[in-house]
Amino acid sequence: MEQVIKKISNRFLEEAKSSPQLLADMAAMEKYMAESYGERIFIELLQNADDAKSNRITFYSKNGHIFFANDGKPFNEQDIESICRSGASSKKRGESIGYRGIGFKSTTFLTNTIIIHSNNVGFTFSKELCAKKLQISDSNKVPTVRIPLHVEDIEYEIAEEVQKLYKEGYRTIFIFMDARLSVLEEELAAVNDGYFLFLNNIQIIQINISTIYRNFKVLRDHQRVCIQEDGYEKKEWYIVADRQNKSVQLGFKIGEQGQVIACDREEGVFHCYLPTSEFTGFPFKINCDFSTDPSRKHLTWDEKTKRGLKNAAEQLFNTTVVILQEGHESLLHIFSLLEKRQSFSKFSNYMYDNFVHLIKNEKWIPLYNGEKISAIEYKRKPRFLEPSEFRWMREHSSLKHLTPIASLQQNSSLDNFLESFANGMYEIPDWITILSEREFVVKLDQTLLGKLYGQLMKSVRSKMVLNKEVFQLETCYIKNDQSELMLWGSKGIEYAKSFISEFLNSLTDNDIKWINNTYNTSFTKELSFDNNRLNTSSNADSNIFASSLTSIFSSKKKAISISKWRAAEYQCIEFEQMQGNQAKDVSKQNLGYDVHSETKTGEKRYIEVKSISNRNAEVSLTNNEYTAAHQYGDAYYLCIIYQQDDQLLLEYIQNPLKHLKLEKRVKQWEWICDDYIGEKFVLDFNN
Template identity: 40%
Template sequence: MLKDTLIEINKSFIEECKNSPKLTEDLAMMEKYMAESYGKRILVELLQNADDAKSTFVKLIEDKNNLYFANNGNKFSDEDVISISRSGSSSKSKEESIGYRGVGFKSTTYISNDIIIFSDNTYFSFSKKICAEALEMEFDKVPIIRIPFYMKDSSIDRDIKNVVSELKKDGFTTIFIFKKAKLDMIKEEIDILNEGYFIFLSNISQAEFKVKSQSKSFYIIRNYKNSYKKISIKYNNDIVKWLILSENNVDLGFKLNKNKIVPCNQDESVFHCYLPTMDKIGYPLKINSKFDTDPSRKHLTLNEESIKLMKISALNIFQLVKKVFMSEQESKHLGGIVELLLTQISFDKSSMVFSAELKNNFIKNKWILLENKEVISPRKYKLKPDWMEKSEFNLLRNASKNISNQVVPRFVDENILKYEDFIKKYSDSKIDIKDILIELSNIYVVRNMDKILLSKLFGNIFYNMYQERFNNNIYEEIYNCYLPIEESLIRIKELCYENEEIDKYFCKEIFTYITTDILEWIDLKYNLNLKKIITSNYNEEEVANLKPKKETDKLLGNMLNNISISLSSIKWRSAEQICLMLEEQSGYISKDVSKQNLGYDIESKTLDGTKRYLEVKSINNKHEFTITNNEYTAAHLHNKDYYLCLINHSDDKLIVTYIQDPLNNIKFEKRIKQWEWFCDDFDGKNVIINL
């Protein structure tokens, strides 16, 4: 019987403590430290123990300053009493339970010095006052959770017995009573309690909490299907759903909205060791495993075991994303995972370790399926050109089988909305002008092309050729593809002569992008007569006034070119004001946000709607600068949309250097000077402005 065990343990432990008073004092200090360390984690411990005991229903209530936590799980055994009394001696293994150390219950001493436990129809207590009297030691020098004291029914307050009796009627088998508890502290814990506490538990399906007018209730339904598990949690009047995918002793949790995977809130995105820790993952999802944690279970211990489990977690996510890119069915159900991985949202130590493992998987492996069934790594994948809209690119792939074979299958395009943004994290390669020229040398491609797109393609080709006409290196590398260029132009010439309707429409639309000067240069370069063909629908006055609808230096969202600014206009301006002026002169919609401490100074939107985030630095001829931790984090968050704008202002010249995605394109050295990031060697796109 439990009564006999309690009396035997009590006698043995009293004798042990009297023989080792110094050890008893040390235990009291350790208990105090652990209780203070847990802060707002008492409910976590109680839930863990209840789930270990196979409880399906837990309840927390208060009555006359006493706090009651009841569960309907397994009753206390002899081993359980020994485990809870002798910290760390639990026979439970890490593989079998959450609270395998048998130390976490000491956290509850932070809210009460007098704890009564009712289980197997038996009362026993852990009391600092009774312990001090039994050991004849000072009150502050004895622990609470060490010596269990069997309690006769007659010694229990009537009020406590009445509450216990009511809880027994509701089917509860074990009840913890915290006498004269710090109820305000527990109320604070209930305030932050959410569905995340129950997602990775195995047994609890109902939980009710009511303390000092603070009330919350949870109903948990678990539906299992192979390695998939759907968790529905009714929380007060809301229903929250999560998808749990389990593999290799790791659970991945994805929030659902109408059965679609969506990002969870940033405060939900934490590592779990069954219950939530305080360590961020860095991406809006949850990861649960048997991570090693500190005694309070607040933080992961980044030892060999935890890092091993992080590697497994990263590999599991990579394998899921690979399935999404390889399978139409998986892309429909799990395509939302890709969007969760677009932006890292935390940069603490645990999230950085995990993120590095995750990125390593995507960089080193092949996971992108092409239309032609080939599987390639992201470095080999060619993205659509920046200046081409998604709808226009789809028209191009419809007209060209060769282009279509170089990109992902249509099911990826349909089911994963931001797949290109994700691939962009690992690839800079794009379908270029030369690729498009080769396609346009095919009369069948040209004939099947949408007319508006055809004019845009040739407009951009002509524009780019004209812009780079003096750059021999670029011309040789990209445009020195004479046969395709000539054949492309011949095909459009044939098409214009052949079809009068296309002739008129094409001729009209191409001036959205180019001027007659560009046509003259093309004719001279290739001995053609395109200007005459394309302007045949206009009279001489109209030809003289033909100008592109969009200024050519804004067409592709290029950086500033050939800008001239007077010295007086910038003499008294700050570096941020100069950058803002240059952005606006380039036609971008820009605003100064330097006062908001966002990690950048200027927000700028290009003509195609792309946002850019510019951190402005004033530099001198030493070519060195620093960035702060806040700026470093912002650069991580915005990746290729983040720019450094370095402004070197001398008496007669202004040199502005734009560096895109600086963390990946230049080298920084961390120096201990208020944790700034130092760079003394960089290379970017210069804009030299004569003053």
């Protein structure tokens, strides 16, 4: 090994003598690299150690010097060549981490003299010694890491420390002489479990420099990685990768109960084996062989990175497929993580768009009937049903055949995730079918039965009046107050109060008159059961057919007046309170919405209020509002308020990003919409 070092040294010395200007250029480049990326010194040493298949590393200071030792593969001739020649490393992308030969040059920010001891042989990189050998008076024109010089004599204290490390099982030792310790403090203080998560080999990390003392242990057990820092709780991660091709890895944090949980926002970053500063946009990590800038902090937008992002999208999609096919209940929470977008950078958007393309176009969701559907073929939950009610109905009726298997598993968040992509809805024939199932209706609670029939009748009336469609209900079952089954339209039925209360709550007076005339029923006399019904007018009732089966409010004119002179936010709050909701003004908190409202059932609504002069005026969204709308989805509403004569009109638009056509205009980066249709509410002014 000694002869190898001398051979390489002599060759590089001759090259330097023949090209002094090139040598000076190298020195300038090294200085730039050290000053620009000197805060990544530990990462460079960590990468090299992991590539050398090290299990242990130690990094400490003593007598003003810094020692870094690993127990991996000792240096050979090829390693020495690689570390000397910038960009000439033999490491291949995707196979090892520290592929750049220039990476080690950042360590020259610590010192001008570095000793490397491996295989019981030492060599040094020294700016001053090289300048002396080359007879160059200005050592600044000589790079530090270029010409290796064999070390014959080492200071006694350093030699003693080297031998101690050899005895402890370390095989390669770096000594940074008279190092600038303060340079490392900020970097070492920021080290976290993410530094070690996607490494292949390192298990024990010891750091003791200046005032920083940190010890980490890494345990890898198949797909689980547990990282324990002394004095802190352990952190566990679940790593997902293709068994044949590990070019892309996903890192999901694991909670105390062994389930996947959201990681902190600052943890949800892209890794190029080690963490970058680019957010994935989701509360989990993505590791791939991306292109990065020399600091390795930022992704570079090029074909390689785009290919990596596309591969990441495919890996994420394949992961969801496996979770559903194999029934991994502990991993089902991944779908809730996919709803929590936290960043909309071009890297995050590109990956997400590719992922969405797959879930929309591939059939990947297994149903109870043995078939598979895409996300857009999923039928969303009707808004008039609570999640528990919807789940019960799917479990106990023929709807189960068309239900995703994972939807009925414990702690599944699949349904919520699919809601924003689903084009399918449960239609009138679906409700007629299950109401014609004897066993289902027998088990069905009277309150839920009333709610289901009320919404069905509202929808049937709308279809029959507007589209002249005809629906036969003769096979549908209903129950009397003794829970005895009878067919819809049977004479002399005494209904349970819980049925009538919920049934009438869904309908207007004109709805009920129409039902009686069409089906020869006698529901009008039952109005006395519902003392809380609001007075309605035939004028307002003319607009009810615009409401779908999933309407949140009944579209009718309220007989309650509202102040003409209050700010739009407070007019919205007053109207929300009329619905029995608890609403408050949060407009000054810069949350992306003005009103936070909660219904009697606990449903949260995030309402952005827009006051316009007339119905044809444009409505715009700021970037902050756009982000909030994206985050909250169906729980986000635009409330557009405008005056018409002596009336105030409030038009609600749920999930505006989904239901509006938005155009981005360069004003102050607002999202503009000049055409909208929402659910209107007309109120009289209180003058």
